[in-house]
Amino acid sequence: MNQTTTITERRGAALAALSGRPRPGRFRKLRHLGPTPTGPAGTERPCLICHHATAAPRTACGRCEGGIRAMLREIDAQRPLLADLLTPGSAPAGPRTAATGRAHSPMPVRGDVLTLLGAGATTTVPDPHGDQSGPAPLDALLEGWAAAVAAELPELDATPLRRSGTTWSQWLTAYLPQIATAHWADTLHSELTAAVRRIRSMTATEPRRRPQDAPCPSCTAFALFATDWAPYIDCEACGLLLTPSEYETHARTTLPNLARLAILITAAHHTTASPAA
Structure with a gap:
């Protein structure tokens, strides 16, 4: 043809x-x-x-x-x-x-x-x-x-x-x-x-759009979303596409570090906010 x-x-x-x-x-x-x-x-x-x-x-x-x-x-x-x-x-x-x-x-x-x-x-x-x-x-x-x-x-x-x-x-x-x-x-x-x-x-x-906990590995924005029936998790900020397995790998390596950082920030804030003995 x-x-x-x-x-x-x-x-x-x-x-x-x-x-x-x-x-x-x-x-x-x-x-x-x-x-x-x-x-x-x-x-x-x-x-x-x-x-x-x-x-x-x-x-x-x-x-x-x-x-x-x-x-x-x-x-x-x-x-x-x-x-x-x-x-x-x-x-x-x-x-x-x-x-x-x-x-x-x-x-x-x-x-x-x-x-x-x-x-x-x-x-x-x-x-x-x-x-x-x-x-x-x-x-x-x-x-x-x-x-x-x-x-x-x-x-x-x-x-x-x-x-x-x-x-x-x-x-x-x-x-x-x-x-x-x-x-x-x-x-x-x-x-x-x-x-x-x-x-x-x-x-x-x-279809629901559910925000994901981990930040985008490309732009670091907290803008990753999973949508029902969609094959990818997408970033609303930069447009990056991640498969569910790619996101899980990224989340396993990123979220523990973010959790430790959040604990340190909370502890530092608590220390500075406490009155001097």
């Missing part, structure tokens, strides 16, 4: 293979991203997502790749909470009128959640009447991106397959190293961000 093929055409061709017909429609809204930038390995280029420097052939830096990984994990972790919202009676009450009370019988389940968890076409659905609206179902969105990844990798079939018992989030996570070099990495990131935002609005559940 020519390198100048747009993301619209790449996704369209991959997804058309799933249905056996051309793929006009929804993905025409995506902007023309152009070819993947080229350059010698190690050459710095801006990350397509956060615009910080990253080394070629990457188009997404390590922090943004970790963000994609965290969102894919969160989507799977939030699914049981979304399923709970399908319990009859969990839907909000419908609008009421002054004369007759509720304007119509309530739905037994939440329609927005059912749409998100339900089946959906990974190809464009003809919409002559203009009544197809709302976000794409999660599995349709993720499977569509899996098809885009498969179109980039000649060793994969045009129609991606996942093993029984796994999810499309796990499938995409396995190919994150390849995704981090694709010229559409920022588009995937933005679509996952929108999907996660919709999920959080439904479940009222967001």
